[in-house]
Amino acid sequence: MEKNYINASLSTQELTFINGTTPASFEVIVKNDSDVFADFQIDIKAAGENRNQGEKWYRLEPEVSSAKPPGSSTSFQVIIFDTPITGFIGTANLTVRIFSLQLKQERRLLLRLNIGSNNQPSILALQFPVKQFHVDASNPVDIPVIVSNNSQQSTEVNLSFLIDERWKIRNYQQRFPLEAGCQQEVIFKCQAPSVNKAASKNYSFKIEATGSNSHPNSVEGNIEIAPFGFVEFDIANPQQIIPLKHQWLPNWKSDKASFELSFKNISNLIQQINIQLQGKDASKCSVEQIPENARLDVGKTNQINLNIKIKRHWVGIRKKLQLEAKAELSDQRLSSTTEPATKTLELKVLPIIPLWLQLTLLAVIAGIASILSQKDPIMHKASVNSVDFNGVGSIAISGSDDCTLRRWEIRGQKLKPEIVINEINNKICDNNHNKKGLLSTLDIGIRLVSFIPRDNNIVAAGLDKGSIELRDVNSGQLISKLEDKSIQEKDQIFDLEFTPDSNFLFSGHGSGKIRFWSIESPEFQNEREPIQIINLSEKLKAIQPGFKIRALKLKFIPTSKNSGNLVIAGKYSEFIIILPWNPNQIQEGFEKIYIQKRSSSSNILALATLPDKNILVTADANGYITTWDLNKCLNDIRNETGKKQINQLNCSIIDEPWEASQTAGVNSLVFSEDARFLVSGGGDGRVMVWKLDDEYKREQTKKGKNIYETESDKAISSIDLEINSQGNLMVLIGTEDKKVKLHRVIIQSK
Numbered sequence: 001m002e003k004n005y006i007n008a009s010l011s012t013q014e015l016t017f018i019n020g021t022t023p024a025s026f027e028v029i030v031k032n033d034s035d036v037f038a039d040f041q042i043d044i045k046a047a048g049e050n051r052n053q054g055e056k057w058y059r060l061e062p063e064v065s066s067a068k069p070p071g072s073s074t075s076f077q078v079i080i081f082d083t084p085i086t087g088f089i090g091t092a093n094l095t096v097r098i099f100s101l102q103l104k105q106e107r108r109l110l111l112r113l114n115i116g117s118n119n120q121p122s123i124l125a126l127q128f129p130v131k132q133f134h135v136d137a138s139n140p141v142d143i144p145v146i147v148s149n150n151s152q153q154s155t156e157v158n159l160s161f162l163i164d165e166r167w168k169i170r171n172y173q174q175r176f177p178l179e180a181g182c183q184q185e186v187i188f189k190c191q192a193p194s195v196n197k198a199a200s201k202n203y204s205f206k207i208e209a210t211g212s213n214s215h216p217n218s219v220e221g222n223i224e225i226a227p228f229g230f231v232e233f234d235i236a237n238p239q240q241i242i243p244l245k246h247q248w249l250p251n252w253k254s255d256k257a258s259f260e261l262s263f264k265n266i267s268n269l270i271q272q273i274n275i276q277l278q279g280k281d282a283s284k285c286s287v288e289q290i291p292e293n294a295r296l297d298v299g300k301t302n303q304i305n306l307n308i309k310i311k312r313h314w315v316g317i318r319k320k321l322q323l324e325a326k327a328e329l330s331d332q333r334l335s336s337t338t339e340p341a342t343k344t345l346e347l348k349v350l351p352i353i354p355l356w357l358q359l360t361l362l363a364v365i366a367g368i369a370s371i372l373s374q375k376d377p378i379m380h381k382a383s384v385n386s387v388d389f390n391g392v393g394s395i396a397i398s399g400s401d402d403c404t405l406r407r408w409e410i411r412g413q414k415l416k417p418e419i420v421i422n423e424i425n426n427k428i429c430d431n432n433h434n435k436k437g438l439l440s441t442l443d444i445g446i447r448l449v450s451f452i453p454r455d456n457n458i459v460a461a462g463l464d465k466g467s468i469e470l471r472d473v474n475s476g477q478l479i480s481k482l483e484d485k486s487i488q489e490k491d492q493i494f495d496l497e498f499t500p501d502s503n504f505l506f507s508g509h510g511s512g513k514i515r516f517w518s519i520e521s522p523e524f525q526n527e528r529e530p531i532q533i534i535n536l537s538e539k540l541k542a543i544q545p546g547f548k549i550r551a552l553k554l555k556f557i558p559t560s561k562n563s564g565n566l567v568i569a570g571k572y573s574e575f576i577i578i579l580p581w582n583p584n585q586i587q588e589g590f591e592k593i594y595i596q597k598r599s600s601s602s603n604i605l606a607l608a609t610l611p612d613k614n615i616l617v618t619a620d621a622n623g624y625i626t627t628w629d630l631n632k633c634l635n636d637i638r639n640e641t642g643k644k645q646i647n648q649l650n651c652s653i654i655d656e657p658w659e660a661s662q663t664a665g666v667n668s669l670v671f672s673e674d675a676r677f678l679v680s681g682g683g684d685g686r687v688m689v690w691k692l693d694d695e696y697k698r699e700q701t702k703k704g705k706n707i708y709e710t711e712s713d714k715a716i717s718s719i720d721l722e723i724n725s726q727g728n729l730m731v732l733i734g735t736e737d738k739k740v741k742l743h744r745v746i747i748q749s750k
Helices: 357-371 584-590 633-637
Strands: 006-010 014-018 023-033 040-046 060-063 072-080 089-099 103-116 124-127 134-135 142-150 155-161 173-178 184-192 202-211 213-227 227-235 241-243 256-267 272-278 285-290 295-296 299-311 318-330 338-350 384-389 394-402 405-412 414-415 436-440 448-450 460-463 469-472 478-482 493-498 504-509 514-517 532-536 552-560 562-568 577-583 593-597 604-610 614-620 624-629 646-647 651-661 666-671 677-682 686-691 704-711 714-722 729-733 740-747
Touching: 006 103, 014 023, 023 089, 040 072, 089 184, 089 532, 124 202, 124 213, 134 142, 142 202, 142 213, 173 184, 184 532, 227 299, 227 318, 241 256, 256 272, 256 295, 256 318, 256 338, 272 285, 272 299, 295 299, 299 318, 318 714, 338 394, 384 729, 394 740, 405 448, 405 740, 414 740, 448 493, 478 532, 493 633, 552 593, 552 604, 577 633, 624 666, 624 686, 633 646, 677 714, 677 729, 686 714, 686 729, 704 729, 704 740
Parallel strands: 014 103, 134 213, 227 338, 241 338, 384 448, 384 714, 493 552, 593 646, 604 666
Antiparallel strands: 006 023, 023 072, 040 089, 060 072, 089 103, 124 142, 142 184, 155 173, 155 202, 202 213, 227 256, 256 299, 272 295, 272 318, 285 299, 318 338, 384 394, 394 405, 405 414, 405 436, 448 460, 460 469, 469 478, 493 504, 504 514, 514 532, 552 562, 562 577, 577 593, 604 614, 614 624, 624 651, 666 677, 677 686, 686 704, 714 729, 729 740
8 A cells, every 4th residue: 555645634623614704714734754855735625616717715825835855844724715605504525635746645634614694695796707808999899797696585686887988888787686596697798999099008897786685796807908000200391401591601509400200199009209310320410309208199199309419510511411210119019110110311511611601711722822832842743653661660761753862750640851951952853842851862763762671771762774872861872873784775673672681682674684783881882783684584485485574573582591582573474483592502593483373464563572471462453462372382492303494383372362453553562560451552542451360361341441542543653661659550652643641540459
């Protein structure tokens, strides 16, 4: 026989309850005789019970016990507040069922309940067979109620249905006889008010019952009207202008426009309306909603003033702001927004100084400028072909077609032409030049300028005719001249590249020749000829007869103390050339040439390298930039043992070409020292900054940033950059429209 682990007892075996008076109670004590934690519940049934399901005649304290350890007890209080058998007077047996879900057992105990009468007339009982009443607006609804006669004699029942007058239809009073111990269901009909007259909420009603020989009784209920409809949104005048009045006079006080928003509540929900301003120009405005908490009652129309305030510019032209007003509703049971959800606003903002007055002032300024224009401004007189920082970013040099070298001091974010050398003849190449900042004048245009890296006190100037002059950065004096006496005619220089120790210099020329110079101790030798001349046009004729290199770009990638690889690109070439160089084997004359094929035959106009990473970037005449990984190429060159003069390479492209210049080629490329940024100068007049990821690819999530653009769409000729003490890029720019500019790019920390 299974052991019962539920030990239970009653505080009494017999209990008396007088209907309609004070509740009666008894205790149930339950002990956990198991060896596990368990909770206990109680259920009570009366013999002959006729109450409806869910209709309680007793309550428990507590309803469920908490889990009890083995050996502990729980005491339940049973409170009887109504008779379990409607209309019954006498003795009824109660079965107390004690059970536990953990133990999967139960225990039953019996108690005698003596039900007495208080000798008062019985109460008519009222109850709803339906707990909740829901209805759509304007629809009828049936309200059933059950009337029970709990007395020992029949009675004449009078029922009254009490509800808001708007709901009434008919038959709000009903009379009928009801036998003792019997019940009857009665239905009252009503109809919900129309949408614009009744909000969606609970509406209370009451049913009262009186009998000929019983106490009156009543029961209350609620009817809920379901949500229906929408809120209509409109703006009477969606176009406004600031200032609204006296637009022909300066008016700095007017900075606000007011839009009147209209809302019509075609629903049965009471709403609070909140306005959100959005659109591409929303961030430029501040917004005030009046009233701040706009209430919109059912069937009503309300107006909200949306005051938009904006900071006006003193000068300029009229600006047109595109905005959207979005209305959000507090009660979102139908929708979170209105219909339509948004309305477009147009706000025209005039400058504080009217346009006619601006034009007048400009005319006056132009007149003054015309008078002052007789004084020579501090700038070049022709295209600036080349710019270069010294190694610490404190001095910049620019060279121009106007036959001058200019020196600029870096003061914060500005270029200052502070040097003045009085003995310089400031009239050269048919121009008078301002002496401030004028370092040197020559008799021919200057194609390239480059500081000698070692001490940054000497600048190399490559001239249009093909020679190179080394000049002192502080005095402008000529230190040494590098010239190939065998040149019969002009052989224009296209690039200069120093070896890392600054003792040697490569120059690339339009004839397709590379000249190699020694510049050790330049002050001890006034004139120098090249140590070696490499004629690439001659060497490459085997793979492309008649091929002429019209432009060269040189980049030196060192591999040891002074040896390295020269990366070269030429005009109309379908390849990039790499020449290994060793200072201990100069006389071998670059016997081996390595070629990397390209998919495009457009001119390569610019090269940039990260020597310590063996990364190469090329830019072409179509305006596209390509990134190359040279590690495999250079490794192939080191391991190559064949005797062929021209060898093919298979270098990897890191990043697919991307457009950097919209209408012309890219003329200049520079890497930042930390390799996080690449800066390009284009023939379209734009300077672009490209952010690179850890694999030296352009970050796809961000487009290049345009940091400067020439006013006349003239090309960017040359750029250089340094990182200042704050970690920001300082970009030096030379342009075809005669300007030298310094631009700071603020770099956000990673």
